Structures are given as C-alpha cells and as structure tokens.
Amino acid sequence: KKPTPPAPTPAAAPSPPAPPTPAPAPAAPAAPPAPAKESAAVSGLASLGNPPPEYPGLALRRSWEGRVILRIKVLPNGRAGSVEVTKSSGKPALDDAAVEAVRNWKFIPAKRGDTPIEGFATQTIDFKLPE
Template identity: 60%
Template sequence: MKPNKPGRRRLPTRVEIAGIVVLSVLAHFGVWWLYQHSSIKYPEPLKTQQSPPPVQVTFTSPQPQEKVPTIDRHAVMPPKKKPKPESKPEPKPKPEPKPEPEPKPAPEPKSKPEPQTEPKPKPEPQSEPKPEPKPEPRSSSQNRANSNPRANKITPAVSGLKSLGNPPPHYPPRALRRHEEGDVTLKILVEPDGTAGRVTVVDSSGYSDLDNAAVETVEKWHFVPAKRGDKPIRGYALQTISFNLPD
C-alpha cells in the first residue's frame, strides 16, 4: 500500500458506499414495518356540549311603598276649632204696595210763532262784459293740413328680411352643439332714416345665445320708417326670427 500523502483526504471506496446504501435501505424498511404492524390509536372526537336552555328575564317596576305617617307624641297639638253655630236665615220683608200714580195735568196749547220777514238782499253792481279775444289767423300750413286729411295719416314702420335685402342671422355654434332652437320676437324703434335705434326682446326663445344673435343681427338691418303723411317719423316695428336646427 502506498502511504497517504499528508494534506489530502481519503475518498471512500465502492464497497464502503455500497454498505452505506444497504444500511440506509434496511433502516427505512424497519421503520416502515413498525408503522404497518403497530396499532395507532386515534383520538376520540370531542363531544359538543349542549347549549344551555334560554333564560327569560322579566323586568318589573318596583311598587311604591306607602309612607306611614309617624306620630310625634311630644308634639303640641293645635287646639280644636269649635264649630260655629249656624245662623238662621232672617225672614224676608213683605213688599210694600206701590202707590197709585197721580193723574198728570193736561198740557196747555202752544201759541204759533209769527213768521218773520227776511230782509231783501241789496242788488250788486253789475260789471261790464269783457270783450272776447279775436281768433288768431291760421297759417297756410294748418289750413292745408285741415283741408287735406291724408297729411295727418300715420303709416307704421315696416320690417322685412328678404324684401329689404337684410341678411339672415347666423346660427350660434354653441347653440348648435346644445341643440337649441326657438323663435325670438323683437320690438325695433325705427329712426326716420330707416335704421334701428333700439332693439328689445318682447318674446324670448328661452336661450340667451339665440336672443343675442337675433338682436345683433337686427341692429344692422334697414327698415321702412313710419310716416305722418309723406314725412318720415320715428316709429316701432315688430320682427320674429326663427332658429330651426338643420335636418
């Protein structure tokens, strides 16, 4: 045999490894055999305790105890009141007889007063009548107006969209997105030159965007002014603008 060199560990041989394997197999077999032939006692299941019967609790209000008055024997008792004698009712006096009324003397006839004569009023001095003012001579224009009734005839202002070439209003984009539609009725103060002086909403559509768009559009329109005879004057006109969603 070769001597082992110092510093190197000896490796097990094949015979030693086979012996170790056989011993481990025999040990496992012995444990298995003991487990199969030994009697295993399983623990008994715990018995469940029965629930106790329900307990009924009733609450009763305590009855008030009657207080027994305590008598102090050494206390001074108040003197007893003597009952007052009942007074007998006095007899009612008998009513005296009423005296008979004496007859009244007859009234003397009154003398009628003599009528007094009222003094006549003094006649007031009459003032002289004032002369009536003479009518002023009428001007030739007034005479013409009275002679021609058409000169005083008033023609109202006229509003129109297509007949006067006015552009239609633009549909507000926000109202389109919100699917808003309706009719707006406006009252326009038309100046003598045919322009819009003041525009007010008479009947709203219910949406501020549509009302504002209608007012802004009509403020730029031209109208036929009102006339007194042939002279243009200021007057009012009504205009309804409809906003309908496209199909």
C-alpha cells in the same frame, strides 16, 4: 293779388303774406289736401335684403332651436334705434344673435303723410336647425 296756395292743408303753419319764405316751401308741395295719415314702421327681412341672423355655434352644437320676438324702434332714416327682446327663446345665445342681426337691418320707417318719422316694428326670428 294775394298769393294763396291752391289747396290749404290743416297741418300747415300760418304763412306770412310774403311769398319767398323758404320754411313752408318743402312741406307745401308734398302736403296732401286731407289730414296727414300715419303709417306704422315695417320690418323687412326679405323685402329689404336684410340678412338672417347667424346661428350661434354653441346653439348648433347643443341642437338648440327657438323663437325670439323683438321690438324695434325704427328711426326716420330706417335704421334700428333700439332693439329689445319682448319674448325670449329661453336661450341667451339665440336672443343675442337675433338682437345683433336686427341692429344692422334697414327698415321702412313709419310716415306721417310723406315724412318719415320714428316708429316701432315687431320682428319674429325663428332659429331652426338644418334638416
């Protein structure tokens, strides 16, 4: 008898004929029969309970408002690997507060098939003064 998997996957490495090989075992049950698809990293202010940035005291006193757009490298564990400002609010205090908050956020990582991988997400932070 030849041990063969029920649905070979194109992503699987050629397996030796010996059945008790530990390396391919984790990938085989989770591998879909079709080629693995990649998903983008997802940022989640509301969905993951990430707290909004703290409004800087200086910005409140001076009535500064602004929008900061960030590019976040999301690691496979869902943490931010790096956070960079792609569009500044024009006020360094607001930009810094946005970056500092997002560094501590948790994200849904990108995936290749069922495996979390590094990816990128964009997040817009709006600083609006309380009414």
